[in-house]
Amino acid sequence: MRVLVVEDEEELGQMIADGLRAEGMSADIAGDGAKALEMASAVDYDVLILDRELPMVHGDAVCRALNVAGHPARILMLTAAGSLGDIVEGLGHGADDYLAKPFSYLELVARLRALGRRGPGTVPTVLERRGLRVDTLRRLAERDGRLLRLTPKEFGVLEALLAADGGMVSAAELLDTVWNGEVDPSSTVAKVTVHQLRRKLGDPPLIETAPGFGYRL
Numbered sequence: 520m521r522v523l524v525v526e527d528e529e530e531l532g533q534m535i536a537d538g539l540r541a542e543g544m545s546a547d548i549a550g551d552g553a554k555a556l557e558m559a560s561a562v563d564y565d566v567l568i569l570d571r572e573l574p575m576v577h578g579d580a581v582c583r584a585l586n587v588a589g590h591p592a593r594i595l596m597l598t599a600a601g602s603l604g605d606i607v608e609g610l611g612h613g614a615d616d617y618l619a620k621p622f623s624y625l626e627l628v629a630r631l632r633a634l635g636r637r638g639p640g641t642v643p644t645v646l647e648r649r650g651l652r653v654d655t656l657r658r659l660a661e662r663d664g665r666l667l668r669l670t671p672k673e674f675g676v677l678e679a680l681l682a683a684d685g686g687m688v689s690a691a692e693l694l695d696t697v698w699n700g701e702v703d704p705s706s707t708v709a710k711v712t713v714h715q716l717r718r719k720l721g722d723p724p725l726i727e728t729a730p731g732f733g734y735r736l
Contacts, residue, residue, distance in 0.1 A: 520635045521545045521686045523564045525555040525581065526597070527573055535568065538624060539631075543689025543733035552576025556584055563684070564592040566634050568627075569614070571598035586613035593634040597622070632695060646681040648736055649725055653681055662720055672697055673716045676709070680726065680736045689733035 522539055526532030527550055536546040547562070549555040553575040559567065567585070571578035582594055596614040616630050646653045650663045653674075660667040660677055669677065675697035679688055693709040694702050702708055713734055717726045727735050 520565045520631070520683065520688070520692065521547075521562070522566050522568060522631065523547050523549060523555065523558060523562070523592070524568045525549045525552070525573065525578070526568070526570045527551055528570075535624075535627070539628070540687075540732075542628060543687045543692060544631075545683075545686035550574075552578060552581045555581050559585060559590055559592065560588075563590075566593045566595060566631055568595050568597060568631070571596055582613045595627075595630055595634055632692070646678065648681055648684070651677070651681060651720075651725065651736070653678055662725075667719055669716070669719060670712075672708075672712050673719065676712050676716055680734060683735060685735060687729060687733045687735045692733070 522536075522544055524532050524536045524539070524546055526535065526548070529550065532548045532550065536548050539546040547558060547564075549558050552573040555567070555569070555573070556576060558564075569578050569581060573581065576584075578596065578598075582596065585592065585594065593615045594613065595616045595618060597618055597620060599620045615634055618627060618630060646655065652661045653659070655678060658674060660669055660674060667677075676693055679693060679696055690709040691704060693712075694704060694706065697712075698708065713726060713728070717724060720726070725736055729735070
């Protein structure tokens with residue numbers, strides 16, 4: 520999952536980003552609303568963690584601009600104000616979820632992952648990268664025109680890696696999305712499936728393993 524952390528409190532923004540990277544996600548940081556719009560125009564982030572009270576361009580305006588532009592990112596809005604009125608107002612500007620400060624980091628990650636799974640259609644139905652082509656509707660996968668005979672779980676892992684667009688995908692995320700969280704977090708089933716998928720993809724190898732972080736194409 521590729522995340523943009525938009526937070527003007529430098530220490531908090533860095534702490535959030537470092538934590539997400541430790542979870543196997545790709546995380547960039549923007550310190551103000553103008554920088555956030557600039558970075559979001561260049562990268563199709565999956566989720567924005569958007570502080571509401573931002574310098575340069577207010578978080579509400581960032582939210583509206585991204586929605587008007589049709590940016591595919593889901594938006595998790597952060598704010599020091601947590602009244603019902605603030606929540607309704609924030610959601611009215613196009614935010615998908617709302618979290619009041621101070622917040623639990625575990626809750627932030629849980630909401631982030633839920634947003635990353637939400638909304639079929641935000642990811643193209645045909646994914647292509649490095650000679651790989653995956654048709655998510657017809658459930659077909661090819662490499663350099665060669666049909667790949669994959670199990671449903673292998674297909675799901677390949678789809679998740681392609682959707683990450685070069686970002687790191689942790690084993691925990693694979694268990695959550697491909698196995699719907701129905702497997703014990705300590706299970707090695709994701710590792711075994713990636714090994715089988717790597718073998719079926721053939722040479723040259725396309726899947727990189729980063730010990731302790733996850734996998735990426």
